[in-house]
Amino acid sequence: MPIPAKPETSMYWRREFHGKADQIRLVRAFAAHLLANFSSLDDILLVLDELAVNAVRHTRSGHDGGRLIVEISMDVAGVIVYVTDQGGPDEPHLRDITDLAEGGRGLLAVEALTATWSWTGDTQGRTIRATFPRERTSPDECVRPACLEVT
Numbered sequence: 001m002p003i004p005a006k007p008e009t010s011m012y013w014r015r016e017f018h019g020k021a022d023q024i025r026l027v028r029a030f031a032a033h034l035l036a037n038f039s040s041l042d043d044i045l046l047v048l049d050e051l052a053v054n055a056v057r058h059t060r061s062g063h064d065g066g067r068l069i070v071e072i073s074m075d076v077a078g079v080i081v082y083v084t085d086q087g088g089p090d091e092p093h094l095r096d097i098t099d100l101a102e103g104g105r106g107l108l109a110v111e112a113l114t115a116t117w118s119w120t121g122d123t124q125g126r127t128i129r130a131t132f133p134r135e136r137t138s139p140d141e142c143v144r145p146a147c148l149e150v151t
Contacts, residue, residue: 010075019056019066019086027052027070031081034072038079040132043113047130050106051083059088059126078115078133087125 015030017023028045035041048070056062063086071082092107110117110130117130 010073012071012073014069014071016067016069017052019059019061019063019068021053021056023068024049024052024056030070031072035074035079038074038132039135040079040113044079044081044132047110047113047117048081048083050110051081051128051130054092054106055083055085058090059085061085076134078131080129080131082127082129084121084125084127087121087123089123092119092126092128 011034013030013034017027027048031044031048032041035044038044052068052070055068056066059068060066061068066086068086069082069084071084073080073082107117110128114130115133117128119126119128121127
């Protein structure tokens with residue numbers, strides 16, 4: 001007879017930040033406080049830093065009065081972060097790793113550190129989504145009902 005799985009509560013947080021460089025540390029602090037025990041916290045903070053910096057540097061979020069929104073969703077499967085900017089002329093894209101330009105490789109780090117990332121939107125505003133699965137560190141952490149069957 002299977003033991004019923006304990007329902008896990010999904011968590012969601014949202015915060016708006018001024019589109020200024022000095023706000024980036026507050027974006028990281030916001031996530032660090034909420035996700036202190038999450039196994040991939042360092043990766044999440046690095047990705048959020050990159051996405052927030054991109055919003056400030058490359059979109060209207062970095063103009064006077066600009067804003068960006070950070071959303072964090074956590075459930076039994078892992079964490080998803082969203083950064084919404086106020087849009088700009090260019091679309092987010094990966095650069096060629098062999099390009100010798102000094103900057104522009106931040107999304108390569110996002111690509112390397114996340115399970116998936118994507119973006120939606122247009123020149124009026126974009127949201128970039130990055131996912132981080134929860135890592136199972138021991139058999140006791142199994143969350144699927146099939147793992148909870150008593151034999």
